[in-house]
Amino acid sequence: MSVAKSYHREVAPVLAYCAEHTVVQEPLQEQLQKETLSNAPMSMMLGAPEVLSFGQNFIRSFGGKRVLDIGTYTGASALAWALAVPDDGEVYTFDIDHTNYKKYGVPVISKCEKTFKKIHALEGSALEALDKLIADGQSGTFDFAFIDADKANYSNYYDRSVTLLRKGGVIFVDNSLWSGSVCDPAKRAESESTQAIHDANDKIYQDDRTYSALLNLGDGTHVAFKK
Numbered sequence: 001m002s003v004a005k006s007y008h009r010e011v012a013p014v015l016a017y018c019a020e021h022t023v024v025q026e027p028l029q030e031q032l033q034k035e036t037l038s039n040a041p042m043s044m045m046l047g048a049p050e051v052l053s054f055g056q057n058f059i060r061s062f063g064g065k066r067v068l069d070i071g072t073y074t075g076a077s078a079l080a081w082a083l084a085v086p087d088d089g090e091v092y093t094f095d096i097d098h099t100n101y102k103k104y105g106v107p108v109i110s111k112c113e114k115t116f117k118k119i120h121a122l123e124g125s126a127l128e129a130l131d132k133l134i135a136d137g138q139s140g141t142f143d144f145a146f147i148d149a150d151k152a153n154y155s156n157y158y159d160r161s162v163t164l165l166r167k168g169g170v171i172f173v174d175n176s177l178w179s180g181s182v183c184d185p186a187k188r189a190e191s192e193s194t195q196a197i198h199d200a201n202d203k204i205y206q207d208d209r210t211y212s213a214l215l216n217l218g219d220g221t222h223v224a225f226k227k
């Protein structure tokens with residue numbers, strides 16, 4: 001099944017139209033998107049620009065300073081959050097392997113020292129890193145979380161993010177519609193990732209710790225607000 005990314009206008013004209021009236025990118029973001037789509041392996045993993053713009057809008061509107069970015073890849077989401085937080089803001093970005101970030105992201109993002117220094121890149125299991133932040137007493141200190149790593153751990157990442165966010169903090173869960181396959185029981189039965197995303201969607205909808213809405217934005221964005 002093809003992924004209906006907004007930059008593929010012929011596949012998804014309505015999504016493309018919405019993106020054209022949503023996405024605002026700074027030159028560094030344009031450079032990183034171009035570099036990723038032209039040269040990085042598995043470039044379909046690049047975060048949808050309309051989701052990143054919408055997340056930046058949240059961060060800016062509620063004065064978010066501390067961000068969890070779960071799944072770095074080449075750094076497009078980490079860069080978006082780093083541009084949205086103030087000068088003393090911090091973005092913790094987690095990936096099992098930072099090869100793509102070092103090769104494609106760092107050369108672009110480091111052109112702006114002020115932005116680059118806000119990003120703390122933590123390599124290794126994201127779940128272990130989040131558990132370490134909790135063990136270190138950081139619960140309730142983050143403003144925003146973006147979940148975009150291995151789908152099997154989506155429910156675990158969501159639980160850790162709820163713990164680490166302050167009251168009023170916001171979580172974005174990316175790929176929550178997984179090209180629409182979450183709606184089809186047969187596709188859920190075929191794919192562990194599809195089932196895991198569906199389970200996370202159910203969990204978030206039923207969770208008393210948050211208010212939430214599942215949006216048809218990008219490849220699906222489940223937005224949760226910590227009570």
Ligand SMILES: C[S@@+](CC[C@H](N)C(=O)[O-])C[C@H]1O[C@@H](n2cnc3c(N)ncnc32)[C@H](O)[C@@H]1O
Pocket residue numbers: 045046047048070071072073074075076077078094095096097124125126127148149150
């Ligand atoms: C979809 S990409 C992230 C895209 C990025 N957020 C962006 O906006 O371009 C998912 C990333 O999750 C990472 N990943 C997979 N399993 C992981 C794990 N167990 N812990 C941390 N990162 C993991 C992959 O290496 C990959 O780079």
